[in-house]
Structure formats: structure tokens, C-alpha cells
Amino acid sequence: MGSLESLHQHLILDHYRNPRNKELLENYDLEGSATNPMCGDEITLQLSLKNEIIDTVGLGGKGCSISQAAASIFSTRLSGHTLKQASNLANQFTNMMRAPTQEPDRALLGDLLAFEGVQKFPLKVRCVLLVCEAFDNATKEGDT
Numbered sequence: 001m002g003s004l005e006s007l008h009q010h011l012i013l014d015h016y017r018n019p020r021n022k023e024l025l026e027n028y029d030l031e032g033s034a035t036n037p038m039c040g041d042e043i044t045l046q047l048s049l050k051n052e053i054i055d056t057v058g059l060g061g062k063g064c065s066i067s068q069a070a071a072s073i074f075s076t077r078l079s080g081h082t083l084k085q086a087s088n089l090a091n092q093f094t095n096m097m098r099a100p101t102q103e104p105d106r107a108l109l110g111d112l113l114a115f116e117g118v119q120k121f122p123l124k125v126r127c128v129l130l131v132c133e134a135f136d137n138a139t140k141e142g143d144t
Contacts, residue, residue: 008114008115008116012065012115021058021076022059024044024046025056025058028058029047030139032135032139034130035130036127036130039127040062041061041063042061043130043131045071045075046138049083052082054083056079057075057076064124064127066118070128070130071130074090074132086135089112090136093112096113097125
């Protein structure tokens, strides 16, 4: 178990130090932002769609290693999926973080499982889920 936790820590640190999709897009179809007022973390998520499939993802923001790594890992799971599939991912991730009694869909979550241990730190759960809030804001704005 200790080696799995160590692997998760390395994965989180790698995504924090080398964030994926960490560039805002010039052209995008949907954009959402979220801020954690408790610590000042910020995430902006942009999605470019092609034939109703997420084609390109862009990220902006600043904050702690947990929020920025979660945004990076989440963003890598979006490309090639429909908004409905991406919404299911966000819901599964949120459920895993907030309702740990439910068994998460491990295949769907992939590397996002690295954040499972953060459940023990309620103040950090908000940091982890900031990217899901930005995604929800992006898709709500897209509905209007």
C-alpha cells in the first residue's frame, strides 16, 4: 500500500511540475472558470469541439499542487469524448471524492484515482474538484 501511495504522489507531482494542456486556446467552443475562495486557487478550462466530440483542451490558472495536478490529469481524460461522457467522468470523480463509500468506476477514472487518498483531507477535496466545477460552468454556459 505504501508503494501505491508513493506512485500516486509521484503522479500528482509530475502533473503539477509538467502540466498537460496548460495553455489557453485561441479558438474554443466552451469555457468555464472556478475559484476556491478559501485558498485562492483558480482554474480556467476551455474545450474545442469537433462534431460534438472534445477535440482540444486548454487550461489556465494557478494554485496548489493538488488543484493544478487534478486539472492536468482531468484534462487528459477529456479529448475524444462527448460532453455527456465527460460529464459522466466529472460526476464519477466528484462522487469518488465526496462519497467514498461508493465504489468508483476505476476504468473511467484512470489516473484520477491518484486523488482517492485526498478524501481524508476535506479542505483539499475542494481543491481537487475545482476542475469539475470549471467543467460544469463551461457546459452550463454552452447550454444557454
